[in-house]
Amino acid sequence: MGGIPNSLCNNTNLRILDISHNSITGTIPQCLGKLYGMANSIDVGGPDISHNFDEGMVQVLKVVALEYKETLSFLIKMDLSIIKLVGEILVQLTRLHELVGLNLSNNYLSGRIPEQIGEIRASILSIFY
Incomplete structure (x- = not known):
């Protein structure tokens, strides 16, 4: 058990963060609101990551399944569900304007x-607690 490490926030181009269903405790680090790749439209550069997956990816939040094949590089999500977080939902998370899915x-x-x-453009927003 432990908290979400602040060093995770050093991955500025992080586009998918899924640490759900873990034995993580503590609060949401404020630095998560500074994840540049989730806050801004960026050119990920290099090879198109959607070509690295033959089958694409299916994102499931609650009962909605969204399939990404050709547009995998546009999938920007954060899933912090079912990990025993305490405290408040930080206003810093609202700076992540490019999120497609946020699950708390x-x-x-x-x-x-x-x-x-x-202000978040998330098509799937699950914050029930």
Whole structure:
């Protein structure tokens, strides 16, 4: 058991963060709001990552399944569900405007949902706690 390490935030071009269903505890690090690849439209450069997967990828949040084949490089998601997080939903997460999916469900989060959460363009937003 342990918290989400701040060193994770050094991966500025991170586009998919899925640490769900783990024995992680603690609060959401403020530095997650500085993940450049989730906050800005970026040219990932190099080879198109969608060609690295023959089958593509299926993202499942709650009961909705979204399939990405040709557009895998556009998938930007953060899944922090079912990991025993405590504290508030940080306003810093609302800076991640490019998120397609954000899942914070099944944690022990408290407080109010930040008003700025509507600035995220996520098509799937699951924050129930």
